[in-house]
Amino acid sequence: MIRLTSIVLFLSCLAMGNAFALTLTPVRVAPDVYAFIGDTGMRTADNEGMNANTGFIVTGEGVVVIDSGPTWKVAKEIHRAIKTVTRQPVKIVVNTGDQDHRWLGNGYFKSIGAEIVAARPALADMQTRGEMQLDGLRQTLDKKVVGTRPVYPDRFFDQSETLRLGGQKIQLLYFHGGHTPGDSVVWLPKQNVLFAGDMIYVDRLLGVLPFSSATGWLASFEMMEKLKSKTIIPGHGQVCDLARARRETGDYLRLLILHMQQAVDKGIALQDAIDSLDQSAFSHLINFDLLKGGNASRVYLEIEGQ
Numbered sequence: 454m455i456r457l458t459s460i461v462l463f464l465s466c467l468a469m470g471n472a473f474a475l476t477l478t479p480v481r482v483a484p485d486v487y488a489f490i491g492d493t494g495m496r497t498a499d500n501e502g503m504n505a506n507t508g509f510i511v512t513g514e515g516v517v518v519i520d521s522g523p524t525w526k527v528a529k530e531i532h533r534a535i536k537t538v539t540r541q542p543v544k545i546v547v548n549t550g551d552q553d554h555r556w557l558g559n560g561y562f563k564s565i566g567a568e569i570v571a572a573r574p575a576l577a578d579m580q581t582r583g584e585m586q587l588d589g590l591r592q593t594l595d596k597k598v599v600g601t602r603p604v605y606p607d608r609f610f611d612q613s614e615t616l617r618l619g620g621q622k623i624q625l626l627y628f629h630g631g632h633t634p635g636d637s638v639v640w641l642p643k644q645n646v647l648f649a650g651d652m653i654y655v656d657r658l659l660g661v662l663p664f665s666s667a668t669g670w671l672a673s674f675e676m677m678e679k680l681k682s683k684t685i686i687p688g689h690g691q692v693c694d695l696a697r698a699r700r701e702t703g704d705y706l707r708l709l710i711l712h713m714q715q716a717v718d719k720g721i722a723l724q725d726a727i728d729s730l731d732q733s734a735f736s737h738l739i740n741f742d743l744l745k746g747g748n749a750s751r752v753y754l755e756i757e758g759q
């Protein structure tokens with residue numbers, strides 16, 4: 454009887470373990486173009502650090518993956534989900550930035566023979582922060598990071614590169630970075646679809662971090678606007694249009710930069726500049742209270758240092 458109870462307990466623990474494993478579902482945004490929409494909250498053991506959007510494009514000569522996810526395990530889950538849509542092999546992985554969820558799954562995709570591509574400025578940041586990013590994930594995800602290590606891209610592009618694969622035209626564009634130094638976008642001119650990586654946030658407030666450049670980010674955003682994308686897969690939040698991206702990313706960056714530029718020009722001290730900044734138009738966005746203070750102070754310091 455005791456033995457039977459232990460077996461039942463053991464089996465139900467296994468079942469619970471499975472229930473908490475991350476399962477990704479491809480969302481079709483255009484013919485042969487899919488997105489994975491991650492959590493909008495922080496990294497947790499349940500979301501396995503996949504609190505961001507990624508995606509893939511199916512071509513007649515293989516699949517192009519946009520961002521490899523935060524771990525080996527999540528990368529493998531991305532691949533499993535891709536295989537529910539196509540039998541084409543993954544040929545190329547683009548890292549649209551150097552934040553953990555954009556590239557720490559590279560090792561898995563490299564092990565299945567994919568070539569990894571990123572904008573050139575991503576490399577230095579990956580080399581500087583890769584181990585640190587992995588340590589951070591280890592603290593939240595514990596054993597779920599098993600097998601993950603920083604694996605750098607095989608190849609880099611400067612301003613742009615066009616991938617022509619199986620009838621698809623896929624443009625990789627680097628502007629001025631933003632959230633991270635190597636932020637780039639994937640643009641599909643025929644389908645009018647933009648994978649914006651961490652340069653567009655909707656639903657949740659964007660984060661200006663110590664390695665970000667808010668002024669570079671706004672300049673990049675203005676370049677993205679010129680593409681006039683009909684469908685945008687933001688780095689975080691639901692699939693959106695350009696008007697929404699402007700309201701929740703472009704307008705916010707502009708507010709921070711204009712206010713802090715004026716403050717620095719007038720010689721106003723950091724704390725006074727933060728206190729006099731009204732960010733309430735963006736208070737409906739997730740993580741507003743968590744990030745608004747840091748965003749304000751980092752933009753001030755960036756402009757003061759210019």
Ligand SMILES: [Zn+2]
Nearest residue numbers: 505552651688
């Ligand atoms: Zn991100």
